[in-house]
Amino acid sequence: MGELAIITENILQALAAGLLIGCIYGLMCAGLGVIFGVMRVINFAQGDFMMLGMYSAYYLATSFGLLAVLGPFFGPVAAAIITGPILFIIGIFVHRYLVTRVTGVQVAGLEGEGHFAQLILTLGVALVISNGALIFFGSEPHSIRTPLSRTAWEVGPIFGDAVSIFINKARLVGAAVSVLVAFGLYIFVTKFRFGKALRAAADNPQSATYVGVDVDQAHRIAFGLGIAITGVAGGLVASYYPFQPYVGIEFVIVMYAGVVLGGMGSIIGAFWGGLIIGLVQQMSTLILPTQLQNTAIFIVFLLVIFLKPQGLFGRNAERT
Amino acid sequence: MFGRYSFIRETLPIVGFAAVYLLFSYWFESSYYKLILTLVPIWATMGLAWNLLSGYSGLVSFGHASFFGLGAYTTTLLLVKFGITPWIGIPISMVVGGLSGALIGWPTFRLRGHYFALAMLAYPLALLYVFEWLGYQEVAIPYKRENGLAYMQFGDQFGYVVTATLMMVAAMVLSRWVELSRFGLALLAIKQNEAAADAVGIDILRAKLKAIILSGAIAGAIGGLYAIVLLVVTPPSVFGMLTSAQALIVTLFGGVGTFWGPVIGSVILIPLSEVLHAELGHILPGIQGVVFGFAIIGVIIAAPEGLFWGIRDRFMPVPSRRGRDTGTSKVPEAASMHRTKPAADAPVILRVCNVSKNYGGLKAVQNVNFDVPKGAIFGIIGPNGAGKTTLFNLLNGFTPLSTGQIFLDGQDITGLRPNEVCRLGVGRTFQIVRPFMRMSVLDNVIVGAISANENDDMARQQALEAIEIVGLADSVDRLANSLTNKELRLMELARALAGKPKLMLLDETLAGLGSGEVEDLLHVIRFIAARGVTIVIIEHTMQAMVRLADTFLVLDHGAVIGLGEPADVTKDPKVIEAYLGKKWANRA
Numbered sequence: 001m002g003e004l005a006i007i008t009e010n011i012l013q014a015l016a017a018g019l020l021i022g023c024i025y026g027l028m029c030a031g032l033g034v035i036f037g038v039m040r041v042i043n044f045a046q047g048d049f050m051m052l053g054m055y056s057a058y059y060l061a062t063s064f065g066l067l068a069v070l071g072p073f074f075g076p077v078a079a080a081i082i083t084g085p086i087l088f089i090i091g092i093f094v095h096r097y098l099v100t101r102v103t104g105v106q107v108a109g110l111e112g113e114g115h116f117a118q119l120i121l122t123l124g125v126a127l128v129i130s131n132g133a134l135i136f137f138g139s140e141p142h143s144i145r146t147p148l149s150r151t152a153w154e155v156g157p158i159f160g161d162a163v164s165i166f167i168n169k170a171r172l173v174g175a176a177v178s179v180l181v182a183f184g185l186y187i188f189v190t191k192f193r194f195g196k197a198l199r200a201a202a203d204n205p206q207s208a209t210y211v212g213v214d215v216d217q218a219h220r221i222a223f224g225l226g227i228a229i230t231g232v233a234g235g236l237v238a239s240y241y242p243f244q245p246y247v248g249i250e251f252v253i254v255m256y257a258g259v260v261l262g263g264m265g266s267i268i269g270a271f272w273g274g275l276i277i278g279l280v281q282q283m284s285t286l287i288l289p290t291q292l293q294n295t296a297i298f299i300v301f302l303l304v305i306f307l308k309p310q311g312l313f314g315r316n317a318e319r320t
Numbered sequence: 321m322f323g324r325y326s327f328i329r330e331t332l333p334i335v336g337f338a339a340v341y342l343l344f345s346y347w348f349e350s351s352y353y354k355l356i357l358t359l360v361p362i363w364a365t366m367g368l369a370w371n372l373l374s375g376y377s378g379l380v381s382f383g384h385a386s387f388f389g390l391g392a393y394t395t396t397l398l399l400v401k402f403g404i405t406p407w408i409g410i411p412i413s414m415v416v417g418g419l420s421g422a423l424i425g426w427p428t429f430r431l432r433g434h435y436f437a438l439a440m441l442a443y444p445l446a447l448l449y450v451f452e453w454l455g456y457q458e459v460a461i462p463y464k465r466e467n468g469l470a471y472m473q474f475g476d477q478f479g480y481v482v483t484a485t486l487m488m489v490a491a492m493v494l495s496r497w498v499e500l501s502r503f504g505l506a507l508l509a510i511k512q513n514e515a516a517a518d519a520v521g522i523d524i525l526r527a528k529l530k531a532i533i534l535s536g537a538i539a540g541a542i543g544g545l546y547a548i549v550l551l552v553v554t555p556p557s558v559f560g561m562l563t564s565a566q567a568l569i570v571t572l573f574g575g576v577g578t579f580w581g582p583v584i585g586s587v588i589l590i591p592l593s594e595v596l597h598a599e600l601g602h603i604l605p606g607i608q609g610v611v612f613g614f615a616i617i618g619v620i621i622a623a624p625e626g627l628f629w630g631i632r633d634r635f636m637p638v639p640s641r642r643g644r645d646t647g648t649s650k651v652p653e654a655a656s657m658h659r660t661k662p663a664a665d666a667p668v669i670l671r672v673c674n675v676s677k678n679y680g681g682l683k684a685v686q687n688v689n690f691d692v693p694k695g696a697i698f699g700i701i702g703p704n705g706a707g708k709t710t711l712f713n714l715l716n717g718f719t720p721l722s723t724g725q726i727f728l729d730g731q732d733i734t735g736l737r738p739n740e741v742c743r744l745g746v747g748r749t750f751q752i753v754r755p756f757m758r759m760s761v762l763d764n765v766i767v768g769a770i771s772a773n774e775n776d777d778m779a780r781q782q783a784l785e786a787i788e789i790v791g792l793a794d795s796v797d798r799l800a801n802s803l804t805n806k807e808l809r810l811m812e813l814a815r816a817l818a819g820k821p822k823l824m825l826l827d828e829t830l831a832g833l834g835s836g837e838v839e840d841l842l843h844v845i846r847f848i849a850a851r852g853v854t855i856v857i858i859e860h861t862m863q864a865m866v867r868l869a870d871t872f873l874v875l876d877h878g879a880v881i882g883l884g885e886p887a888d889v890t891k892d893p894k895v896i897e898a899y900l901g902k903k904w905a906n907r908a
Contacts, residue, residue, distance in 0.1 A: 042434060044565075101621045115380065117624035120572040123565055124617035131609025139605065245606070249561055253445060256438050264434065291453040298446040305439045306427060 005162035012165050014282045016155075020167070022278025023175035023182075024236050026271035028251060029258030030182050031230030033270025034189075036259055038202040038222035041103055041118050045094075045126040046230055046255055047248025049087060052129060053231025054238040054247065055137055056083040061144045072146035076170070077177055079144070080235025087231035091224035094125065099223060100216065126248065133245035141242040148173065149240050174236035181232055182271045185225075189267055198222055230255070253294070254281075257301040276300070330500070334492045337583075338485050345481045354477035356594045358549055360586050361481070361488035362542055363570050367582025368491040369538035370567040373531045375577040376504060378511030379429075383440030384567050386424060386447055387417040387536040389558035391543030393451065396459050396553050399471070406472040410544040417540015418533045425532035429525055432514070441564075448559035461551045472548050480549050487545060488583070491538050495579035498534075502770045502779070507531055509756050509767045516754035519716060521742035521771025521819055539567075573616050575628025584627055589615070659850035661870045666693040668730075669823055669854050670715075675724030677707075677714055677878075684710045685878045688724075692823075692871075697845070697855045699869030699886070701862065703899055707878035708858040709751055712825050715856075716748050717741045728823065743771050747816030748825040751858075753808045755800040761787065761811055762796040768815035779818075786818040787811075789851075790844050806837045810844065817848060824848070826857040830864055838864050862890060862899075874898065 032046050060079035061067040067075035102117040143149070148169040156164030189195035200208040201218035209215050234251075237243070254277055262273025277297055284296035345357040370384050391413035398404040398412060428439050464471040474480060498504040506527045509517040518524050547553045557563070567582075574585025592615065596608035623630025670692040677685040685707045692698045702708050713719040715726060717738040725734045733741055742748075747768070756764050765783040773779040787793055790810040795803070803811060809829055816824055826845070830838050842864060849855050859865045865872070865886070872889040874882035876898040882889045889895055 040434070042437065098617065098621070102624055116572050116576050116626075117620050119380065120569060120616055120620045123569060124613045124615075124620065127609045127613030128617070129613075131606030131613065134606030135604050135610065253441070256441065260435070260438055289453055291449050293449075295446045295449045295453075298442040301442050302439060305431060305435060 009163045009165065010286060012163065014286050016165050016167055018279035018282030020171040020175040021282060022275035023178040024233055025254055025258060025278040026274035027178035027182050028230045028233035029255050029262065029270040029274030030185055030267055031226045031233060032255040033259050033262065033267045034222050034229065035226035036264055037267055038198055039103060039219050042122065044119065044122040044252065045129060047252030048126045048129040049227045050230045050234035050251055051133060051243065051245060051248040053083045053087055053234030054243045055133065056086050056231065057235030057238045058142050058144055067146065072148050073173065076144050076146060076239040077173060080177065080232050083235040084228040084232045088224040088228035091227035092220055095220045095223040098125065103219065130245050130248055137245060139244055141244045143242040144239045146170065146239065168240060170240040174239060177236055178233060181229065185229060186268050254297065257297055261301065261304050330496050331493055334489055334496065338489045342482060342485055346478060351477045354481055356591050358477065358480040358484045360590045361484040362546055362549065363566055363590050364583045364586035365488045365491045365542040366539060366567040367570040367586055368495050368579060369535045369542065371571045371576065371582050372495055372498060372538065373535040375571060376498065376507040376511065377528060377531050379528065380437040381440040382437055382564050383443045384539050385444035385559050385563035387420055387539035388543035388563050389444060389447060390420050391417045391540030392547035392553050392558040393456065395544030396461060396547045399461060400459060405470055406544060406548050410541050413544035414537045414541035418537035421532040421536025422529060425529050429528050444559045444564060448555045451555040451559065456555065458552060458554050461548060484545060487542060492579050492583065499579065502776060503527065503530065505763065505767055505770065508759065512756040512758060513754045515718065516750065517767065518738040519742060519748050520768040520815060521739045523739050569616060572626055573619055575626030578628050581626050581628050659846055662693040662695040666695060668692065669694040669728065670856070671727040673725045675714055675726065676722045677710055677719060678722045683878050685714060688880055690873055690880065690883060692854060692856060694854055695852065696871060697849050697857065697869045698871050698873065699865045700856065700858045700873045700875060701860060701865060702875035703860060706875040708875055709827055711875065712748065712827050712858060716746055716825060739771065742819060745822035746825065747819050747821035749812040749816055749827055749829055751827040751831065753812055755808055755811060757801040758799060760797050760799055761792055764800055764811055765814045765818045769818035772819045782820065783818045786814040789817060789847065790814045805832055806840065809841060813844060821853060823854045823856065826855060828858055830859055830861065842868055866890065
């Protein structure tokens with residue numbers, strides 16, 4: 001019984017951690033999903049924008065005093081939420097002055113519809129942001145330390161009194177906020193007029209133009225929105241995970257895996273994709289050494305790509 | 321460009337450049353500068369490896385660190401564990417790189433576009449963690465005090481500059497050869513339009529595999545050298561994102577799709593980033609990343625296809641795109657009159673038996689049967705959405721059949737890939753023209769000729785003949801993207817014709833043309849038929865078709881509703897109903 005209880009406990013513990021982290025991953029994937037889904041641009045700087053979100057939330061919570069004013073529960077949450085509009089504005093500017101030069105009509109005649117140019121541009125932006133952050137913020141790791149980061153709620157004991165699960169409070173709060181924000185995004189995209197315009201621009205830019213959608217503007221909003229959403233997710237991660245200026249690269253992989261898993265172009269699919277990535281990552285620790293945690297993600301990622309390239313929630317849009 | 325490869329003429333500038341580079345490098349005393357001067361050709365070679373796959377074929381790979389890293393670890397571990405010298409280790413790394421290219425490419429080439437790019441991203445990162453887990457976090461190259469040269473340990477850093485430069489020269493020569501070979505032309509065609517390349521007989525998977533094997537081999541070899549130069553390997557330094565990104569950056573910055581690109585990019589960017597790091601790194605950590613980042617952003621906005629193309633467009637502008645418009649085609653009218661309809665007992669060239677295609681519940685093509693006699697002009701008509709193009713896609717192998725069989729000259733061709741069908745003698749054109757936009761008319765047509773001709777000069781000759789036949793002889797050097805709709809249609813005909821087909825499938829070749837232009841096209845098609853090529857043509861405009869075809873097959877909702885002489889078929893009430901509705905059928 002004792003051994004079985006330990007195994008059960010480990011599985012439940014990994015499941016719980018996977019679900020919580022997965023919700024936050026889901027939110028960052030949804031952010032990338034907006035950009036990728038609407039613009040079909042591979043944005044390599046997404047992870048670095050998320051890192052900006054982390055620092056933004058950190059300084060809002062500490063130097064700006066949100067933590068002191070609102071307390072350990074609402075302080076980090078408010079900091080993460082306010083990060084959204086800040087990154088939205090940054091995103092709008094980056095799109096207006098940089099991304100727009102290598103997307104849309106300007107590149108119609110270029111090889112590969114400008115994909116090469118988009119790649120190198122976003123790689124350049126990623127380099128500037130991450131190394132700029134190193135200059136401004138220094139290399140030592142930060143995190144928003146609150147009593148929540150270090151404490152957990154105990155669920156249980158269940159199944160008699162042998163098994164109980166511990167749920168990190170900061171992660172739980174982060175997961176809850178993630179679900180709410182993702183739900184808000186879903187409502188915006190499906191129910192609101194502008195959200196529908198975004199989807200139209202994603203589906204068929206040319207036709208969208210004919211029915212009066214300003215595709216350029218739609219792209220700009222999508223870019224800003226995607227970065228804002230990922231930034232909020234970053235702000236939430238910052239409350240339980242120590243970060244430094246180069247943290248973006250760790251997450252950019254998670255994000256792309258989630259977006260592909262969920263089906264490129266499906267924003268809500270991206271959320272589920274991120275959730276699955278979180279679960280796989282945590283559950284894999286049960287059978288694999290910790291170093292291979294991320295290898296498990298890539299294997300799941302490759303399997304999905306090969307078996308169901310349109311993703312779990314996507315449609316196959318390719319025509320011969 | 322194609323078929324004019326002269327080894328000496330192409331190699332001389334490369335060797336000249338390398339010689340200048342080595343002389344310049346020799347001038348530096350400091351071993352630190354010599355290290356930078358070694359890294360320049362190393363990253364140039366890595367860029368060349370990336371360019372060989374991604375630049376020429378358009379399949380963007382974020383995963384070249386896999387090959388680089390495997391090469392680095394192969395050379396290092398062979399030396400550390402078995403005492404095998406890098407002189408042998410690096411060639412083995414090359415083999416390992418090529419093999420891993422085949423292993424990774426074979427499954428991954430099922431994916432296209434962004435999916436391919438992102439899948440490639442996963443391999444090196446998975447390998448990174450595997451190598452950490454295996455316990456190779458940091459492997460140092462042992463110092464060989466005596467007999468260092470036998471272990472590629474030069475007394476002077478300059479030895480590495482020379483070795484790296486020689487490898488770069490080899491990669492440049494190889495790249496240049498690829499650019500000018502039929503293989504390179506095939507890659508270029510795949511990049512511009514994969515479906516069209518398939519339809520003109522290029523074995524897409526084979527061409528891509530060949531590219532990734534070559535590319536992986538180069539990356540593996542240079543990875544091995546990199547390990548020897550830096551004396552230590554860690555998984556992040558060789559499998560990390562930055563390794564793939566560096567290859568991509570030097571190439572895209574310098575110019576993608578040309579062998580000078582990665583070299584230019586590397587010569588500028590690598591010293592820039594290293595010097596910035598050395599001079600300012602201790603005051604402002606990360607300053608080299610910021611400057612580097614701004615540099616590539618600036619260049620890419622000014623020249624989105626890289627420096628090489630930006631400079632070339634500025635100083636050697638492409639001759640005016642809308643130069644000569646040849647106007648009418650120059651097909652001798654009399655020639656097209658020599659054609660006679662096939663006799664009643666003419667042999668069957670194409671037999672279609674019970675062919676159906678279902679998409680879920682939708683029956684796009686149902687139970688179609690017909691025979692096409694040799695030498696016929698066989699018209700397939702039907703209203704929009706009748707299944708005509710789907711039928712063509714079934715015939716040339718783009719779409720697998722649900723049921724049925726297809727025979728060409730008595731040979732079962734059911735289930736063959738488009739390029740195989742093409743090589744058996746079936747050419748095709750597309751409803752929406754699929755030219756290779758950034759290639760000249762001649763190169764477009766040569767792509768159609770290479771699968772039918774072993775010899776490059778023959779292919780060229782064949783292409784010129786085909787161009788002559790369709791009357792585009794005055795336009796051979798124009799880029800496809802400067803052609804009018806009619807010229808594009810003619811060029812597609814020539815491209816299909818250049819493969820010496822027995823049978824040509826023409827999909828709405830007359831679509832979108834004015835009446836005068838239609839007449840020109842009709843002449844050309846009759847002329848081609850008169851040369852013994854059987855024609856199957858789809859149209860939904862009856863008028864021109866009645867005058868062109870010997871036989872009509874009418875499709876509606878995927879099923880055959882009429883077959884026979886044009887005059888009879890057009891009077892058939894069922895056919896009129898399909899086109900115009902019941903009301904008109906009653907009046908007729």
